[in-house]
Amino acid sequence: MPGEVILKAENLVKYYPIQAGVLRRTVGQVKAVDGVSFELHKGETLGIVGESGCGKSTLGRMLMRLEEPTGGKLTFNGVDVYSQRGAAMRRLRRDIQIVFQDPYTSLNPRKTVGDIIGEPFEIHPDAVPKGGRRRRVQELLDLVGLNPEHINRYPHQFSGGQRQRIGIARGVALNPKVLICDEPVSALDVSVQAQVVNLLEKLQDELGLAYVFIAHDLSVVRHISDRVGVMYLGKMVELGDEDQIYSRPTHPYTQALLSAVPVPDPTLRNTRRQIVLSGDVPSPANPPSGCRFHTRCFKAQARCSTDDPALVLRPDGEGAHESACHFAEARAVI
Amino acid sequence: MTATVGGARRAATAETLGSGTAWQPRDGLLLEVEDLHVEFRTREGVAKAINGVDFELRESKTLAILGESGSGKSVTAQAIMGILDSPPGFVTQGEVRYCGQNILTMPEEQRRSLRGPEISMVFQDALSSLNPVFPVGWQIGEMYRKHRGMNKTDALEAAIKMMERVSIPGARQRVKAYPHQFSGGMRQRIMIAMAIALDPAVLIADEPTTALDVTVQAQIMQLLQDLQDERKMGLILITHDLGVVADVADRIAVMYAGRIVEQADIFELYAHPAHPYTKGLLDSIPRLDQKGQKLTAIGGLPPNLLRIPHGCAFHPRCVYAQDVCRTDPPPPLLEVSHDRYSACHFAAQVMSGEAVPTDAR
Numbered sequence: 116m117p118g119e120v121i122l123k124a125e126n127l128v129k130y131y132p133i134q135a136g137v138l139r140r141t142v143g144q145v146k147a148v149d150g151v152s153f154e155l156h157k158g159e160t161l162g163i164v165g166e167s168g169c170g171k172s173t174l175g176r177m178l179m180r181l182e183e184p185t186g187g188k189l190t191f192n193g194v195d196v197y198s199q200r201g202a203a204m205r206r207l208r209r210d211i212q213i214v215f216q217d218p219y220t221s222l223n224p225r226k227t228v229g230d231i232i233g234e235p236f237e238i239h240p241d242a243v244p245k246g247g248r249r250r251r252v253q254e255l256l257d258l259v260g261l262n263p264e265h266i267n268r269y270p271h272q273f274s275g276g277q278r279q280r281i282g283i284a285r286g287v288a289l290n291p292k293v294l295i296c297d298e299p300v301s302a303l304d305v306s307v308q309a310q311v312v313n314l315l316e317k318l319q320d321e322l323g324l325a326y327v328f329i330a331h332d333l334s335v336v337r338h339i340s341d342r343v344g345v346m347y348l349g350k351m352v353e354l355g356d357e358d359q360i361y362s363r364p365t366h367p368y369t370q371a372l373l374s375a376v377p378v379p380d381p382t383l384r385n386t387r388r389q390i391v392l393s394g395d396v397p398s399p400a401n402p403p404s405g406c407r408f409h410t411r412c413f414k415a416q417a418r419c420s421t422d423d424p425a426l427v428l429r430p431d432g433e434g435a436h437e438s439a440c441h442f443a444e445a446r447a448v449i
Numbered sequence: 450m451t452a453t454v455g456g457a458r459r460a461a462t463a464e465t466l467g468s469g470t471a472w473q474p475r476d477g478l479l480l481e482v483e484d485l486h487v488e489f490r491t492r493e494g495v496a497k498a499i500n501g502v503d504f505e506l507r508e509s510k511t512l513a514i515l516g517e518s519g520s521g522k523s524v525t526a527q528a529i530m531g532i533l534d535s536p537p538g539f540v541t542q543g544e545v546r547y548c549g550q551n552i553l554t555m556p557e558e559q560r561r562s563l564r565g566p567e568i569s570m571v572f573q574d575a576l577s578s579l580n581p582v583f584p585v586g587w588q589i590g591e592m593y594r595k596h597r598g599m600n601k602t603d604a605l606e607a608a609i610k611m612m613e614r615v616s617i618p619g620a621r622q623r624v625k626a627y628p629h630q631f632s633g634g635m636r637q638r639i640m641i642a643m644a645i646a647l648d649p650a651v652l653i654a655d656e657p658t659t660a661l662d663v664t665v666q667a668q669i670m671q672l673l674q675d676l677q678d679e680r681k682m683g684l685i686l687i688t689h690d691l692g693v694v695a696d697v698a699d700r701i702a703v704m705y706a707g708r709i710v711e712q713a714d715i716f717e718l719y720a721h722p723a724h725p726y727t728k729g730l731l732d733s734i735p736r737l738d739q740k741g742q743k744l745t746a747i748g749g750l751p752p753n754l755l756r757i758p759h760g761c762a763f764h765p766r767c768v769y770a771q772d773v774c775r776t777d778p779p780p781p782l783l784e785v786s787h788d789r790y791s792a793c794h795f796a797a798q799v800m801s802g803e804a805v806p807t808d809a810r
Contacts, residue, residue, distance in 0.1 A: 312746075331662065375667040382719075449738045
């Protein structure tokens with residue numbers, strides 16, 4: 116089923132320095148993303164889930180090269196993204212676009228919708244000839260389900276869901292091959308979320324886009340994703356097909372995460388066993404030694420605090436998928 | 450006087466207040482809200498935030514109020530607590546009765562004596578609800594100092610006990626820490642500690658877990674449930690999350706444009722929704738335990754409260770809407786079957802699944 120690899124991340128690392136004192140000396144590092152590797156295939160959706168602070172948004176920004184990496188390699192269609200400069204990098208950006216989480220702050224309030232969606236054409240003038248830009252913007256508005264006549268309106272005249280559609284229209288304006296969606300529905304009302312999720316699915320079918328769908332809502336991610344990666348404290352702890360992750364998770368963190376998600380069905384109330392994790396996520400400035408999850412893990416043993424388990428194929432009962440746990444074992448938790 | 454933290458303290462509370470008003474629920478009935486109307490008088494016009502809300506809350510029960518932003522669910526809570534910003538907000542009609550007494554007409558002083566020991570509230574955003582310049586122990590202890598007249602030392606001691614009760618590790622060491630030194634989940638626990646410090650009979654939790662991660666959300670919901678079991682508390686859970694509701698609520702009231710459009714027992718409502726809005730919500734959320742389901746989005750947007758549509762407020766978004774929905778006044782909340790209420794002209798058909806989409810949207 117999977118097509119050719121379009122985006123390949125190898126061992127991506129991003130550390131932010133912690134500076135202190137009058138001389139702003141670096142006294143430590145926040146390890147936001149610490150060695151993440153994955154492949155994205157043409158036309159598929161890769162979901163990235165994790166709790167706040169796990170580095171999933173930083174990862175999304177690194178894929179756009181909005182953040183310069185501390186280490187690692189990113190290849191798009193065989194081209195090394197991080198070594199490109201100037202015009203070559205600009206050309207690459209046409210193929211990788213992003214939709215941000217907050218539709219309220221990611222649109223310039225002083226520009227009209229036409230200016231916002233048309234801005235990519237100013238930066239990439241060869242994409243659409245000048246005379247045809249307005250018409251193209253109207254086509255895009257129509258594509259995302261907005262009234263093309265509203266091209267001269269300002270963002271504040273739209274609701275949250277409509278603004279997110281504007282953000283999506285801007286994201287697909289240049290016909291990218293990869294669209295990174297950073298929590299695109301989290302800020303929306305429940306009844307509007309489904310509209311945007313359905314729109315993203317429709318666009319994928321029509322335009323053949325590959326999505327990196329970053330979200331903390333595991334139900335939405337399951338709905339939209341073909342493959343899913345689970346992150347914890349800057350590392351990918353489990354990666355596999357949607358069915359492998361949700362039906363046969365082998366990493367204790369994934370199991371705990373899934374078991375904690377409430378299911379909208381009261382008849383299941385006492386049938387699901389919840390794995391309640393104690394404590395909070397440790398600070399990424401000072402992550403635990405060995406397996407980063409060992410401080411909260413219900414399976415932890417002495418080895419976990421010294422050996423960092425690699426993300427490799429481990430058996431899940433039916434086959435095998437990648438998991439970073441010494442004691443990986445499939446367990447149905449939903 | 451020392452802090453008596455724990456169960457069976459209702460009588461003692463009334464005694465220390467010296468008011469002689471021992472609040473006793475009649476037949477387990479704690480709170481009744483009847484025909485509540487709230488409006489906000491703004492420069493752009495009058496926003497009718499609540500247009501006739503009725504519900505009741507019983508001891509040990511959890512009532513979930515479900516709605517989207519702007520549905521009036523938080524305003525309902527503020528009106529009950531008496532913390533509505535006024536102006537611009539005004540309660541224009543209706544009664545809120547606590548143990549049989551209308552609290553909306555009470556003098557402010559008496560009302561204040563209710564807030565905390567009898568009715569209490571947990572807010573959504575713990576970081577902005579806690580005061581950043583006072584230690585958390587001081588803020589929890591304030592409940593004891595103001596309502597029980599404790600001195601600082603005793604109040605702090607009681608605050609530590611409360612922090613231990615809500616499972617904050619190292620409570621004694623952290624009692625003098627400031628809100629920003631705690632994580633989101635721990636801050637929410639502190640909010641809960643403040644809210645239950647005086648052992649209230651009614652706890653209103655306004656989106657208590659919305660800002661939290663799922664693993665922390667599970668911890669907080671568990672804590673609320675334990676506290677409820679321990680104290681026979683009536684809990685009003687305000688949320689937009691159909692998953693959380695399914696896990697904990699006994700009864701559910703669905704709000705739309707300032708009205709309750711459906712009210713039912715939790716199992717009944719999820720099995721056979723009797724209002725098109727409820728049905729639409731249930732059809733539009735993806736489920737963790739299913740793959741490949743089609744999401745049927747509700748078209749359109751929640752209405753602007755300055756311009757609520759004529760007739761049934763939901764008709765512009767409703768797939769079953771007919772002329773009667775546009776012309777007749779909003780349908781009242783009527784009993785459709787035993788203890789189930791729906792405010793829809795076609796409630797019976799929607800509930801039985803026989804309603805026919807009209808495509809009039």
